[in-house]
Amino acid sequence: MSPDLAPNATLYALVGAALVGLGLYGLVARRHPLRRLVGFNVMGSGLFIVFGATGTAPGLAPDPVPQALIITGIVVAFSATALITALAGRYAALTGRAGLPEETPPPDGDAAGRPEAS
């Protein structure tokens, strides 16, 4: 459909794509959990903008499907962000470090001899 996209839509799509690239970089290249989380959200927002752009064509009413889906997607991304923030916060509180060690040794629940009930 890209040739039929309205000029605005093309702009949206390009901006969205740029955001996706930026976000992906943050997600992959950064180690700090908050930076990664920001990367995740930037990439998600970029995808939603691209998605929104696909739903507009000149002379037609905007397609409602992408907009409904984007809203659902935002809710999902928000929940994920909240969960990871909580996890990372708890991890930092316990260990005093924010970033994960490069290679964690496998968690050895029994090393301290503490029984783990099932």
Next chain:
Amino acid sequence: MNGLLPVLIIATSLVPALVTFFLAKDQTGWRNGLNLGGAVLKIALVGFMLAEVGAGTLHETRFLLAPGLALVLRVDALALLFVTLSAALWLLTTIYAIAYFDGTRDLSRFFGFFSLCVAATTGIAFSGTLVTFFVFYELLTLSTWPLVVHKGDAASLSAGRRYLAYTMPGSAALLAAIVWLESAVGPIAFAQPAALEAVDETTLRLVFALFVVGIGVKAALVPLHGWLPAAMAAPAPVSALLHAVAVVKAGAFGLARVVHDVYGIERVAALGLATPLAFVAALTILYGSARALQQVDIKRRLAFSTVSQVSYIVLGVALAGPLATIGGLVHLVHQGLMKVTLFFCAGAFAERAHIHRVDELAGIGPRMPWTASAFSIGALGMIGVPPIAGFVSKWYLGIGALQAGQPWVVGVLVASSLLNASYFLPLLYRMWFLPAPETLPARGPDTRALERPLGLIAPPVATALAALAVGLLAASPISPLAWTTLIVEREYAP
């Protein structure tokens, strides 16, 4: 009734197995009653079936596992030969094992797997298709492994590892062979000749090689035999079961099925595969005997003897001629009776007189006369002394080889018999003619205690007498020889 009977016969071992697993360790009465009861019931059912199959009735049961994949139990004369042997020896081995393990631990586990193993053997015998055969063949591996490692010490665990190191790749080869062939011609039943014309000869040869490798592991063909001497770490009743009834016999029986019921001996010969198989068998016969000669441990000597003796069956199967086939198949029963006797006796020597090595046997004959006599009958039978069972097998194999135009086999038989004599006769000499060391109690009331309990002594005496009887009465219409002749006339007559 016809469809139900094979299932019932398997159930007589399977149900006791499953129930025994869940018995508490002190429920000895239940455990023994269940296993002995199952064994007796099985013999009765097999006897009934012998009469029916002898009269020409066919029993078949089908059970669909998955679309296009059926479990088929089919009882023909060859199946019944194997089942009769295993049913009779199961009862005796159970009696022996109850006496042998008296008062030890983990018995519910042991007898559970023991009966499961017999159920698997029965299933192998009754298999009507290749897939059914494979299912029970693997069940046999899975149920014998816990028996091999039963003692739980380092030697047993290492024997168990060795056993799996051979049998697991073997089963993969067997599965590959089955699936390869079946993906080309559809499900293969033993009753109908498969349409193998559709498959090119190279594939057929490759698949046959996979079959021989896969099944040859259990039949202990050289060089796939290494697990068998290692498995000697297992308790004596397990050895008896592995060597005489279940595992090696399943291998020999499986090769007979593949040669005669999947390929057909004519096709095997036409593909140029019969003579190589016979060569491998002959090599195994000679190699096993030669290695047996070097062993000082009694059970290891017996183990290498098994390697050698089981290949008589394979040799008979690989020779294209009815008399050789009779000789091979009848050895399935004969070797079982003789070898189970030898292992029962070796176990009794070890348990009661702490004899494990050949040189420790000196003078045991007069002190344990029943056991030593039974051992002697088994050993002489293995050598091929008439009129014990082993002679009948070797006679048929010899004239069968001449009939099939393979005179070299006679040379192999003669050489093997000489080797058999040179590794068994010294044992008999020591037992009967050398003086006993002072560590053995003097003759008199004390020595009588050596041959107790009855459960340890009666089974080898019974099997020794049976080995003698099937040789003496080979010409009678109810002998294994007569039944084997019926099999060959009915199924494999050219």
Next chain:
Amino acid sequence: MTEPLDTAALAAALAVALPLAGALAALVLGRRAGDVIVVTGPAMALVAAALIAGIVETGPARIAVGGFAPPLGIALVADGLAATFVATTLAVMAAALAIARGGLVARLRETRRGYAFVALAHLAWGALNAVFLSGDLFNLYVALELLGLAAIALVALEGKPETLAAAIRYAWFALTGSLLYLAGAILLYSEAGTLDIALTATRATESATMLVAGALMTAGLCAKTALFPLHAWLPPAHAGAPAPASAILSALVPKASFVVLARLWLEALPAIATPALGPLLGGLGAAAILYGSVLALRQERLKLLVAYSTIAQIGYLFLLFPLAGGALGTQPWAAGAWSGAMLHGVSHALAKAAMFLAAGLVLARLGHDRIAGLSGLARAMPMTAFALGLAAVTLMGLPPSGGFIAKYLLLVAAFASGQGAWALVMLGGGLLAALYLFPVLGRLLAKEDPEKTEPAGPPPSAAREAIPLLLAALAVALGFASVWPTALLAIGRPGAAVEGLE
């Protein structure tokens, strides 16, 4: 617009709604949350039975949720595949929640984690059923996200630094996977104008955009399924979680994204699957089988070994694509390969859950799960040892078990399609599985160590020991009764191959 509300449709809706209600109930009940399974278990059994009965009677059912038909609305599709996995999920969830009731939940009663497990397990349960029953690619995205969030939280349940780290690491893989999937879905919508699977199948035409869309979704789903080489997050996450959570995570969660991938290529986009797809995914699957098995061989702890074995077992699933994917879907052997792969998924789920639950009982009793220290366990905990043995038989693909039937069907397809190399991988994988599982079983049968340490916990009750044994027995029984699951799986099976080699 609404279709008549038949049994299957009602059951499908309840299969998603009931567990979610259970999750809410667990939050409300707090310390008595463990009892929720007493209600949800039997209720879900009824739902699964009704679902199966419904589709056996009337065939696959499409339910337009809220009365909106696609492309505007979203559809639930109840076919044989969905019903089979809904039933499998029921078995694993009921077992995990039942065993946790007297263990994990009781132990953590004083903290929120105890009922959090019950709530999260029910949340995952509802999400799993939603994945299996969804007929729409965006709906699948939401369900997968819900599942992922529940799964990440389950990993973190113990609250220790290592498990938190494992959970965060898992989260990065899962979220990156989701975004890739979402990007693919957006591209697909821009091309086909729909995200409904059935409509996509009719509208999709081969184009570069479509291929990129498919590739992005595939990459995302592979990361979520822990397909080699995107597997690194799995072992610490699955082994670090409490055992009932591990059972859910290892047995069910990767199956969800795999089912989506299978639906994507076999149902939505069979027309544009390039010939390279099969060898690529199959090759990664084969590598997973070999690599996962070799790593499992080197593990000294039972739970880690079981977790690495999951990586290997996931590999078998991906052999579906070279054997039945793309243009091969219409070949006579494809039906067998499809049934085989899905049956493998079911039997692996049952066996793996049994193994993790059994490992949890061992851990609670001994205070550790070092394989070298398991000597004599067959005498101390015979039922648990037996459960481990039966589960191992299924994982090795030995008869008589569901794993064997699955492997047999896949092997026949491999030989029949002239792709013997996949058969070699499967046979080799079986041998490797024997190589890493039998030493464990040997340890169980070995004599106790002379200097035996005192057990750390009380012996589990017979009822709790029976739960893993039941699951493992079910996996074995599947080998004798594969006729029914394969017949169920065949309802609404993709591809033209209904007859032929199975």
